[in-house]
Amino acid sequence: MLALEERFMIREMYRKGVSISEIARRTGRDRKTIRQAVNAPDLSPPKPPRQVKVCKIDPYVPYLEQRMAEGVLNARKLYAEILAQGYPGKESKVREFVHDRRPEKDPIGSTRFETAPGEQGQVDWGYFGFITHHGRTCRLYAFVLTLGWSRASYVRFTTSSDTTWFIRCHLHAFAYLGGVPKRLLYDNLKSVVERRDADGTIHWNPRFLDFADVAGFSPQACKPYRPQTKGKVENGVKYVRGNFWPGVHFQDLEDLNNQALAWLNTTANPRVHGTTGEVPFTRLRSEGLQDASKAFTYDTSVMITRRSSKDCVISYEGNLYSVPAAHARKTLQVNITEAGELVVCSEVGQELARHRVLQGRGERSVQAEHYQGLGLPTPRQERTSAIQELLPTTPSPFWDAPVVEVRPLAVYDQLLWKVHDERSSL
Structure with a gap:
């Protein structure tokens, strides 16, 4: 290959009128080489096509x-x-x-506030669209609790954000994190704050305040329209939405919560936190949380009252549940536990019956012993529309019709002729 200077000299001699043969004789190059250098459009030779580098990604x-x-x-x-x-x-x-x-975001400035170990946790709800739960389309929420010092987090998905489920999620979080912080910071949720007066006086949700007293933590409400006050849990909800939620596939609510728990144990809490520079699980050992055993004694049942019918059943969400016959036509207390049990109690709190909550509509859960002593035939099992798992052979409260003797039609013909003859003799 000709050097750049030699190509320039060849082209310069050719421009001065020296023939290609003479240039070849003077340079010792082949005439084809001289002709290529002279006829080339540019002084520099064409560069070979650059090979695209193959990246591993x-x-x-x-x-x-x-x-x-x-x-x-x-x-x-x-x-x-x-x-x-x-x-x-x-x-x-x-x-x-x-x-x-990644799309660019506008920078937002804020001041970071750190707390001592075991001093504070922050709680919030996140909305995640809809889910089909027990055959019904329900809103899907994520409860998130983040500890202020260790940044250890807990998340649980639910189809309800009422006070009962809010308290239940707290208990799950205390069990997962191993204790209760001294203070918990909240937004102005109805399950925490019923209202604020003009002077800033907070009227707390009575049941939630009772739970906080039993669990041993002090609730603290953010000022309205200042979500950055609880920025740690706000970032926690964003982290769930940005890291766990995208692309997740699940069969039902239980499967979703199992995946969320695995994500907490393998991704969220074992990672090196971007702010503290340490692993949340490692710092959690030094968090020094309060003992949660007293919190676990709190009854999180849904408490309602129902009046039993003369058929010895009560109604709950479109389904019927039997009660002992002695308590028919009485006002009874009904507790719905997180485990999905319906517990019927008397007015003084004595347990009368326990059923598995039915998920459909128009079904019945019946226990045979509730109808003993009524002097009625045994209920027919084929009329039962729903049977409890713990009572697979329980009958329903619908009774068989009286037994009727079956006779041939000729018997009725003889009876009619007999009546006719008697009337004729009169």
Whole structure:
């Protein structure tokens, strides 16, 4: 290959009128080489086409783009997914890929407030659309509790955000985290704050305040319209929404909560936290939470009253449940436990019956011993529309008709002729 200077000299001699043969004789080059140098459009030879460098992440680009289109913008989550598919590269390449394609956000300034170990936790709800639960379309909520010092978090999905389930989720969080913080910070939720007066006086939800007293923590409400006051749990909800939720597939609510628990144990709490620079599970050992044993004694049952019918049943959410015959036509107390049991009690609190809560509509849960002593035939089992798991052979409160003797039609014909003859003789 001719050097740049030699090509310039050849082209310069040709411009001065020296023939190609003479240039070849002077330079010792072949005439074809001289002719190529003279006829080339540019002094520099054409560069060979640059080979595109194959990156390790290239085979996974379609998958990453698809997941980002689904809303998965967390690079660590995407890295874990393609790593399971055989990706041999580093996480930094995935971060670069996501960073180049992630929509930019406007910067928001804030002041960080840190608390001492065991001093504070922050609680909030997150809304996650709808779910089909027991054949019904329900709203889906995520309860999130984040400890202020260790940043250890707990999440549980529910189909209700009322006070009862709010308290139940607290108990699940205390069991998971191993104790109760001294203070818990909340937004102005109806399950916590019933109302605020103009002077700022807070009127707490009575049942929740009773629960806080039993559990041994002080509730604290944020000022209205200041969500940054509980920024730790706000970030916790965003973390659930951005890291766990995108692309998750589940069969039912139980399956979703099992996946959320696995995510807490393998991703959320074992990671190095971006603010503390430490692992939340590691710091949790030094959190120094209060003992939660007293909190677990709190009764989280849904408490309602029902009047039993003369058929010895009460109604709850479109289904019927039997009660002892001695308590027919009486006002009874009904407790619905988190485990899905319906407990019927007398006015003084004595337990009378216990059923499994039915999930459908128009069904009956009947226990045979509730009808003993009535002097009536045994209920027919084939009329039972729902049978308790603990009582698989329990009959329903519908009685058989009286037994009728079956006779041939000729008997009735003879009877009619006999009546006719008697009337004729008169």
